[in-house]
Amino acid sequence: MKKILALILALCTVFMFTACGGSDSEEAASDGDQVTLKLWCIATESDANRPAYLQAIEDYEAAHPNVKIEMEAFENESYKTKIKAAMSGGSAEDLPDMFFTWSGAFLGDFVAADKVACLDDVYKNNYTSEQIPDVMLSTTTYDGKHYAAPTTYNIVAMYANMDLLKEAGWDHIPATYEELTKCCDDLLAKDIIPFGCAGSETWCVTEYLEPIIQKSIGYEDLNKIFAGEGTWNDEDIKKSVDTLQDMIDKGYFDPSGIALGNDEVKANFLAGKTAFYQNGTWNTGEVADADFEAGVALFPLMNADRATANQAIGGPSDVLAVCADSPNADLASEVVVELGKEICHYNYLNAVGLPAWTPDYDTGDVKPLMIEISDIVSKCDGMTLFGDTAMSADPAQIYLDYVAKVYGGEIDGQGFIDGLTKDLQ
Amino acid sequence: MNRMYSNRVYIAIFLLPALVLFCGVLIAPIGASGYFSLYDWNGLAGKTFIGFDNYKELFTSDSIGFMKALGNSLLLAGLSVFLQLPLALALALALGNRIKGERVFLSVFFMPVLISTVVIGQLWLKIYNPDYGILNVALRAVGLDNLAQIWLGNVSTALPAVFVPILWQYVGYHMLLLYAGVKSVPTELREAAMLDGATNGQVNRYIVLPYIKPIIKISVIFAVTGSLKSFDLIYVLTNGGPLHSTEVPSTLMISMLFLRNRYGMGSTIAVLLILLCFGFALLISVIFKEED
Amino acid sequence: MRNTSKRKQIIIYIALIVWTIINIFPVYWMFTFSLKSNPEIFGENIIGLPKEWLWSNYETALTTGNMWLYFMNSAIVATATILITLAVSLMATFALTRLIWKRRKTMNKFFMLGLTIPIHASIVPVYVTLSRMNMLNTYWALIIPYAAFSLAMAILVCVGFMNEIPRELDESACIDGCGVFGIFFRIIVPLMKPAVATVGIYTFLQCWNELMFANVFISNSALRTLPVGVQALSGQYTTEWGPIGAALVLATFPTLIVYIFLSKKIQESFIAGAVKG
Numbered sequence: 001m002k003k004i005l006a007l008i009l010a011l012c013t014v015f016m017f018t019a020c021g022g023s024d025s026e027e028a029a030s031d032g033d034q035v036t037l038k039l040w041c042i043a044t045e046s047d048a049n050r051p052a053y054l055q056a057i058e059d060y061e062a063a064h065p066n067v068k069i070e071m072e073a074f075e076n077e078s079y080k081t082k083i084k085a086a087m088s089g090g091s092a093e094d095l096p097d098m099f100f101t102w103s104g105a106f107l108g109d110f111v112a113a114d115k116v117a118c119l120d121d122v123y124k125n126n127y128t129s130e131q132i133p134d135v136m137l138s139t140t141t142y143d144g145k146h147y148a149a150p151t152t153y154n155i156v157a158m159y160a161n162m163d164l165l166k167e168a169g170w171d172h173i174p175a176t177y178e179e180l181t182k183c184c185d186d187l188l189a190k191d192i193i194p195f196g197c198a199g200s201e202t203w204c205v206t207e208y209l210e211p212i213i214q215k216s217i218g219y220e221d222l223n224k225i226f227a228g229e230g231t232w233n234d235e236d237i238k239k240s241v242d243t244l245q246d247m248i249d250k251g252y253f254d255p256s257g258i259a260l261g262n263d264e265v266k267a268n269f270l271a272g273k274t275a276f277y278q279n280g281t282w283n284t285g286e287v288a289d290a291d292f293e294a295g296v297a298l299f300p301l302m303n304a305d306r307a308t309a310n311q312a313i314g315g316p317s318d319v320l321a322v323c324a325d326s327p328n329a330d331l332a333s334e335v336v337v338e339l340g341k342e343i344c345h346y347n348y349l350n351a352v353g354l355p356a357w358t359p360d361y362d363t364g365d366v367k368p369l370m371i372e373i374s375d376i377v378s379k380c381d382g383m384t385l386f387g388d389t390a391m392s393a394d395p396a397q398i399y400l401d402y403v404a405k406v407y408g409g410e411i412d413g414q415g416f417i418d419g420l421t422k423d424l425q
Numbered sequence: 426m427n428r429m430y431s432n433r434v435y436i437a438i439f440l441l442p443a444l445v446l447f448c449g450v451l452i453a454p455i456g457a458s459g460y461f462s463l464y465d466w467n468g469l470a471g472k473t474f475i476g477f478d479n480y481k482e483l484f485t486s487d488s489i490g491f492m493k494a495l496g497n498s499l500l501l502a503g504l505s506v507f508l509q510l511p512l513a514l515a516l517a518l519a520l521g522n523r524i525k526g527e528r529v530f531l532s533v534f535f536m537p538v539l540i541s542t543v544v545i546g547q548l549w550l551k552i553y554n555p556d557y558g559i560l561n562v563a564l565r566a567v568g569l570d571n572l573a574q575i576w577l578g579n580v581s582t583a584l585p586a587v588f589v590p591i592l593w594q595y596v597g598y599h600m601l602l603l604y605a606g607v608k609s610v611p612t613e614l615r616e617a618a619m620l621d622g623a624t625n626g627q628v629n630r631y632i633v634l635p636y637i638k639p640i641i642k643i644s645v646i647f648a649v650t651g652s653l654k655s656f657d658l659i660y661v662l663t664n665g666g667p668l669h670s671t672e673v674p675s676t677l678m679i680s681m682l683f684l685r686n687r688y689g690m691g692s693t694i695a696v697l698l699i700l701l702c703f704g705f706a707l708l709i710s711v712i713f714k715e716e717d
Numbered sequence: 718m719r720n721t722s723k724r725k726q727i728i729i730y731i732a733l734i735v736w737t738i739i740n741i742f743p744v745y746w747m748f749t750f751s752l753k754s755n756p757e758i759f760g761e762n763i764i765g766l767p768k769e770w771l772w773s774n775y776e777t778a779l780t781t782g783n784m785w786l787y788f789m790n791s792a793i794v795a796t797a798t799i800l801i802t803l804a805v806s807l808m809a810t811f812a813l814t815r816l817i818w819k820r821r822k823t824m825n826k827f828f829m830l831g832l833t834i835p836i837h838a839s840i841v842p843v844y845v846t847l848s849r850m851n852m853l854n855t856y857w858a859l860i861i862p863y864a865a866f867s868l869a870m871a872i873l874v875c876v877g878f879m880n881e882i883p884r885e886l887d888e889s890a891c892i893d894g895c896g897v898f899g900i901f902f903r904i905i906v907p908l909m910k911p912a913v914a915t916v917g918i919y920t921f922l923q924c925w926n927e928l929m930f931a932n933v934f935i936s937n938s939a940l941r942t943l944p945v946g947v948q949a950l951s952g953q954y955t956t957e958w959g960p961i962g963a964a965l966v967l968a969t970f971p972t973l974i975v976y977i978f979l980s981k982k983i984q985e986s987f988i989a990g991a992v993k994g
Contacts, residue, residue: 040936045781046953074936075952081683082936085844086853088468088688109686113469199578200666256555258667259578267956393467393686398488401669408580408668423488426891431817435897439816443809443828443868450865451834454842461841468841516736519729532980533737536744539972539983541926543944544965547951548747551958557759559746593739598987605988625722654835657928661948675837679929688841695838702833 036068037332039339040083041100041320044073048282049152049318049353052346056339067335072096087115097326098336103139103148103319104385105392110321111142117322117329119146122337131341136316136356139385148319149340152353154281155314155383156207157373162293164192164275173297175309177243180300184252187275195247196265196274197407199258202400204265205407206387207279210313211299213240218307219382226390232420236303238413241406243302248409258407280314281373285351288369296372308381315385316356398423455699461692468688479693489681491694494665494672495701501588501673502652502705506645509592513599513644518629520600521607531604535597542594546661549590553577553662577663580670587671591658595651599644606637642713649709650702674698747969751775751962758958774959775967778950782960784967786939787946791925794859794942798924799917801864806871806916807909811901813872814879815887825876831869836862837929847934858934859942863924871916874989878912879905915986918979925972943968 039057043050050073057069074082079100086095087110101107110116123132123146132150140148160173168186184194198204214222216236224230247253254274257265262279269277270290277283278299287294301309320340322332345361347353351370354377366374388396402419405411411419429435462479464472483491516534520527537545552559553576561573576586610633618628634641656675659665665672665680674694682691750758751774752767762768778784812818813825843862844853852858882905890900928944935941941949947968951961976983 044953072937074938075949078932078949081933084468084683084686085933086848086936088845109467109469113467115469256575256578259555259575264956393684397680397685401488404666404668410580410668419488426888427817429891429897430815432897433818436812436816436818439808439812439901440824442805443872446805446861446865447828447831447868449846450843450862451831451839454839454846455834457842457845458838516733519733524729524733528980530733530737531984532976533740535980535984535987536973536976537740538987539922539976540744540969541944541947541972543926543928543947544747544969545743547947547961547965548743550951551750551961552743552746557958559763562763597740601984601987625725650833650835654837656837657926660928675835678837679840682841692841695841698835698838699833702835703830706833 033066034068035066035328035331036070037098037326037328037335038096039069039071039098039100039320040079040096041071041073042076042079043071043100044075047073047076048285048350049343049347051350052151052343052352055346056342059342060335060339067331069335069339087113095323095325097328097332098320098322098339100151101148101319101321102389103150103315103317104389105396106389107140107148107319107321108142109392111147115324116147117324117326117333119149119322119333119337122333126334126337127341130358131360132357139315139317139389140319140321148321149337150316150319150356151340151343152282152318152347153314153316153344153356154318154353155312155373155377155380156211156278156299156386157281157284157296157312157376158211158276158278158299159269159283159287160295160297161269161272161275161290162295164272164292165295168192168275173295175297175300177300177302181247181250184247184250188251193254193274194252195276195278196254196260196268197257197278198260198262198265199404199407200260201262202404202407203386203388204262204279205403206400207313209241209244209403209406210384210387211278212243212302213237214311214313214384215299215302215307215309216240217303219311219384221306222384223390226384226387228391228395228424232417232424234417236306238417240302241413241416245406245409245412248407282353284353284370284373285367288351288367294369296369296376298376310376310379311382311384312377312380313384313386315383315389317386317389318353395424455696458692458695458699461689462696464689466689467686468682469686472689475689479690480697483690483693483697489677489690490669490672491674491677493669494674494677497584497671498653498655498673500584501591501655502649504588504592505595505648505652509596510599510641510644510648513596514603514641516596516600517603517607518633520604521610521633522625531601535601537594537596538598538601540594542657543661545590545594546658549658550577550662553586578667580668583663583667583671587659587662590662591655594658595648599648602640602644603637606640607633610636638713638716642709645713646706646709649705653698653701653705674701744969747962747965750958751966753959753962755957755959771959774963777960778963778967782946782950782953782964783938783941784943784946784950784964787941787943788967788971790856790940791943794856794863795921795924797856797860798863798867799920801860802867802871802920803913803916805864806868806875807906807913808901809868810872810875810879811905814876815884815900815905816897825872828869828872831866832873834866836866836927840929840933843930844933853934854937854940856940859924859927859931862930862934863920863927867916867920867923870919874915874919875909875912877989878909878915882908914982915989918983918986922972 041053043053053071057071061067061069083099083101101110107116136150136153137146140146158173164187165173165183168183168190170183170186174180174183187194197208216239217234221230225232254268266277266279266283268274270286272292298309298312301307320336322329322336326332341357344355344357345359348355348359348363348370349365351367354374388400391399399420402411402416406416463474463476465475466472483489520530555561555575555578560576564570564573574582576582614632615628618632623631654675655673659671659673659676663671665676675698678691678694678698681687681694746764749767752770752772753762754769754771757768813821847853847858886904887900890904895903926944928948931942931945935945947964950964954960
């Protein structure tokens with residue numbers, strides 16, 4: 001018994017010391033000019049971005065032996081919680097030097113709270129606008145200042161299993177909405193489910209709804225709405241929602257999807273259970289490696305009066321930024337931009353995303369499916385950033401709630417525009 | 426000795442560690458939550474004082490749906506008291522009657538309490554899986570195909586589907602408490618009643634139940650406050666979805682904090698949660714007192 | 718008369734056995750599917766024993782899934798929490814039951830408030846405090862809150878047991894020349910063994926299973942505890958049930974094995990925890 005008590009007391013003392021003296025050990029870090037920078041990201045083992053992160057870090061460390069980059073990866077959903085909580089917690093020791101973030105309002109909240117270092121100097125001194133087009137920085141520019149480096153760039157695309165389409169008598173991806181419904185009916189006649197969509201992750205539903213809305217009202221109006229400057233009260237938005245619900249009612253969507261997560265829905269598509277899968281182009285590598293002939297296209301045009309066929313939902317949504325409180329913020333700023341550029345490079349070669357940075361390397365090995373997407377993008381006349389990235393957290397969540405209600409059939413187009421007009425304006 | 430025992434230095438030495446730990450981690454945060462609840466705060470930039478606006482919004486706004494979340498947890502509390510507890514009581518009475526295999530039954534029934542809620546949640550996710558889950562497979566096997574459901578994805582079935590494992594897991598806990606009570610009934614009382622010709626049922630009704638009333642009270646309090654606090658299983662199974670149909674105050678609080686960046690509103694829910702727990706614990710005590 | 722009571726007995730038995738099946742089946746299913754391949758789980762052999770015992774699922778869970786690491790983390794956190802809870806609550810109980818001062822009844826009631834406070838309600842303030850003290854991403858970020866939240870129950874149990882230790886023992890020890898510490902360490906603590914076991918078991922289960930704090934306070938994947946690890950693993954292997962099943966079993970079997978040997982003690986600890994109030 002005495003021994004146990006002695007142990008308890010010893011533990012208590014240890015606890016007192018560790019509790020008070022947590023930061024003592026860190027001062028030794030500066031000798032020899034060796035700097036360790038911490039990077040938080042979501043490139044976990046199962047994430048398609050991971051190889052690009054590892055390669056870019058390895059390259060950077062090889063070129064700069066005095067810099068060590070310590071990468072820590074978290075699962076996507078829990079990372080949102082983690083980074084927000086860490087930012088609100090405040091002290092520099094718990095924060096990384098560099099962190100992955102979504103562009104638009106997600107990063108904007110951190111910028112508004114002075115938590116993010118401005119990267120203007122780095123961009124001005126080290127890079128030209130040929131290397132990184134201004135439009136690729138537009139989603140991380142606040143008050144005219146740049147705060148992040150894009151690591152990739154993606155749009156929403158409709159992947160198709162051409163083998164299944166052939167079974168239903170189609171040798172091309174439908175180019176108009178009429179064709180699409182015809183194609184879906186033909187697929188159903190062959191007992192093939194046309195689409196899969198993960199209901200338990202509402203962002204997956206927006207990957208279907210937003211393109212329909214954009215193809216009905218045009219990218220400019222949709223941009224305005226996401227920025228809080230336009231109105232949801234729009235007859236064509238109502239029609240778009242009704243269109244999606246009409247597709248659901250006709251059985252174009254796998255009914256199990258409502259309870260599944262994105263990974264499961266994607267697995268169904270890759271296993272040949274559904275004919276189409278509409279999601280971000282970060283899936284391109286996986287789709288290209290599937291056992292069937294894959295095709296890709298944009299969702300067809302719905303309303304030629306307000307939109308064109310060559311518009312897409314997407315943009316540079318995945319970016320890296322620097323914590324303003326980092327003791328090595330200046331160095332980290334340089335590192336982060338170079339990392340962003342190189343991750344982008346490897347992501348493109350791995351067919352995980354489009355190049356936000358102009359390629360200055362051999363692109364001969366890029367997968368054909370990825371090149372098809374690059375062609376689509378090069379023909380684009382306009383883009384709208386993903387709604388939940390463009391809007392700040394609170395309105396984004398309200399918006400997602402309404403989208404979920406649409407997929408669940410709880411409200412129709414009228415309810416959608418009425419509700420959003422009331423709750424977001 | 427009394428002089429030695431009243432020495433303030435000793436009192437301080439023995440009491441302080443607990444007091445510091447308790448106040449630092451439990452009491453002070455309640456104060457802090459109360460303070461945050463009066464502000465509009467996104468957790469990052471400056472706070473704006475808004476008085477009781479958060480409370481007002483919480484009770485009136487449809488889009489937050491606090492009343493529905495509260496309703497869900499009260500429904501769970503109701504089911505817990507009127508379904509889970511009677512079941513637990515029946516099991517306890519059955520086992521308390523010197524039945525063969527008493528210990529084995531008791532141990533098996535208590536087992537789910539010991540398994541981590543995350544494990545139970547993951548397990549039930551698999552049970553409810555629309556394609557391969559054992560529930561739908563079983564229904565299809567006996568020809569009830571039309572009863573097979575997307576249990577957790579369907580607004581009308583999600584709430585019951587979430588409640589079932591919650592209620593199931595803790596039946597054993599209440600049974601154990603009540604069983605201990607039943608066992609503590611003096612055998613003389615029982616035997617005397619039996620000699621007077623009372624049946625088993627009558628003994629249970631007139632001797633055992635009144636005797637274990639204090640334990641029933643504890644069980645009811647635990648059932649109600651536990652329901653108000655319920656979080657883990659719902660978080661794992663549906664996280665409040667689909668369409669907020671399984672939202673309870675604590676899942677709503679977490680989504681306010683970490684999805685919507687509304688720290689003020691999240692703190693408001695935290696404060697209300699604490700008040701509700703205390704309120705119900707008091708109310709139940711009063712009800713049981715009045716019955717006497 | 719005889720007949721009806723016989724029949725009643727049979728009905729009771731049937732009910733008990735049905736409930737036993739309801740309790741055992743999910744666990745049985747978990748054990749079997751942890752050893753099966755997807756085709757078996759998904760159709761060929763849903764409820765039977767595995768045709769081919771796939772131990773590789775366990776290998777996946779332990780190596781790629783890092784379950785062994787999470788397991789050790791949980792063990793470290795649980796052990797430290799139990800030791801601190803015991804030390805602190807025994808001391809506090811001594812002050813509450815033996816030492817003489819005015820407001821000790823009120824103080825006892827004050828501690829009992831902790832029984833009803835929901836653990837999740839304090840997450841933001843606790844997070845901010847831990848962060849200011851540079852204690853996020855350490856074991857302490859979990860140990861301290863867990864110990865604090867176990868405290869109320871621990872004091873409740875200890876007060877019950879300590880009140881049963883006759884005061885004459887203190888007095889005679891005092892006459893023999895023991896000081897306050899002497900009485901506490903030599904007389905009281907050794908007699909509190911049953912309470913120590915009760916509190917230890919109860920605290921263990923609390924922190925072994927906790928999810929929310931573990932999820933938010935630890936971002937370093939090397940410090941993850943079992944519940945968070947299980948959640949993460951099932952996020953990674955959504956479509957492969959075997960390794961998930963293996964992880965679930967790995968997270969469960971230590972508790973179950975202890976339970977098989979100590980079922981009576983564990984049950985008593987739960988009863989004492991609740992009823993002593």
